[in-house]
Amino acid sequence: MTYGELWRRLAALYDAGEAKAIVRMVLDVRFGLSPTDVYCGKVTQLSANDTEILEKMMQRLERAEPVQYVLGKADFCGRTFAVAPGVLIPRPETGELCRWIISGARGGERLLDIGTGSGCIAVTLQQEIAGAAVTAWDLSPEALSIARANAEAIGAEVSMVQQDALQPPADHGLWDIIVSNPPYICNRERQHMERNVTDYEPQLALFVPDDDPLRFYRAIARYAAQALKPGGALFFEINPLYAADMPPMLSALGYTAMETRRDMYGKQRFIKALRK
16 A cells, blocks of 8 residues: 555545545554655555554544544643543644643642543643642543543543532632533534544533533533632633623623633634632
């Protein structure tokens, strides 16, 4: 198989640029072939065993499985995280949220990540904020298992807790910072999404009912209104379609100093609010 033959197998799913990038990622991460190696034709020099492995990976990619699941890993904020279909694939936009939190941290904060998935937010913040004591919640045992493995592999001390965000405990004044990237895509948005998301990434972590798009935000904000220390900060990654609905909801719960930010694509993607 040549490089050209490989990427053209994905042309029905992706444009040429993305198909080429996916195949180059596989050849680099799994087989150690540099771009120079690829363009010099070294794909055809793989061993019989590696060629068989590559063919199996290509078959998975042809079924629209995300390349990160095929490789079993994804990069996030300069670190590599193990991923599997039980957790969302970390997105670059979420890295922007982490950098916002890090930029305002003083050090030594008690921090809670709600809906941790792969653990990418919790681990990143624990590693980047000096002295941070980080706890991460998720409802999924599979997600928590992956998050724990990532924390251990990276050397991050994060307390992983199985917890339903819709039924949080009655905590008071416990956290300096609470952050969440909760499910926020309405079911009606499915038809506009790519198969590699809807067919493979965990539905529980993606979708909310059409008639209650703020379900998780509201529940988490109510919890945080008591569980944050006075002056503590609540950070959300949000659905741009409902960005205008977030400040009134947070204001009604007593939050102040609300600030929204756009992501790298110009979409309203993040919000910060302070407990009085």
